[in-house]
Amino acid sequence: MTTPRDEYAIDTLARLDALLGVLSDASLHKEVPHVHPAYRAMIEASPFAVLATTGPGGLDASPRGDPPGFVQLRDDKTLLLPERRGNNRADSLRNIVADPRVALLFLIPGVGETLRVNGRARISVAPDLLARFVVNGQPPKCVVVVDVETVFFQCARAIQRSRLWDAVPPGTPRPVPTPGAILASITHGAFDGAAYDKELPARQQATLY
Numbered sequence: 001m002t003t004p005r006d007e008y009a010i011d012t013l014a015r016l017d018a019l020l021g022v023l024s025d026a027s028l029h030k031e032v033p034h035v036h037p038a039y040r041a042m043i044e045a046s047p048f049a050v051l052a053t054t055g056p057g058g059l060d061a062s063p064r065g066d067p068p069g070f071v072q073l074r075d076d077k078t079l080l081l082p083e084r085r086g087n088n089r090a091d092s093l094r095n096i097v098a099d100p101r102v103a104l105l106f107l108i109p110g111v112g113e114t115l116r117v118n119g120r121a122r123i124s125v126a127p128d129l130l131a132r133f134v135v136n137g138q139p140p141k142c143v144v145v146v147d148v149e150t151v152f153f154q155c156a157r158a159i160q161r162s163r164l165w166d167a168v169p170p171g172t173p174r175p176v177p178t179p180g181a182i183l184a185s186i187t188h189g190a191f192d193g194a195a196y197d198k199e200l201p202a203r204q205q206a207t208l209y
Contacts, residue, residue: 031152046106055095082133082140112156
């Protein structure tokens with residue numbers, strides 16, 4: 001028996017093109033195969049990026065952050081991203097070992113436009129690369145070297161709609177559970193969430209680098 005087609009499903013490129021309409025000239029012209037000087041300025045101003053990877057276990061998106069300019073350019077085709085201390089899950093690194101394809105999304109506080117970079121990555125512990133990212137006497141665990149394939153900026157609509165950069169008034173209650181509360185809930189109380197939350201701020205400060 002043939003399953004009837006969902007008339008509302010956008011399941012072909014033709015249907016998608018009909019839904020979205022004509023691609024604007026700006027959308028075409030903004031994409032380049034290297035880091036243009038204007039895009040370099042955005043990377044150097046960004047203190048936060050999301051690294052997307054793929055591997056045998058599926059897709060992953062992981063936050064990366066440091067003072068502005070923490071992602072360096074070796075040249076206009078190569079980005080250098082330090083891998084700082086973390087929880088050692090290393091989902092992104094495990095994926096890169098299996099599949100080099102990566103994407104980066106750079107955010108800049110107060111700026112609506114974001115920057116998207118696609119390319120292929122490899123992991124290096126070359127001493128000269130590690131030395132570029134020493135903070136407080138601590139080098140990163142490794143450096144993710146990204147060979148750039150495409151770069152383009154994303155328009156500001158998502159940031160504008162979300163009001164992401166609007167100031168949060170002092171004393172605003174936390175709208176989501178704490179990390180400890182999440183762990184306690186997931187483990188049905190077997191994890192001491194209160195102790196985790198109490199110790200977390202000091203532990204994070206002591207292990208930033």
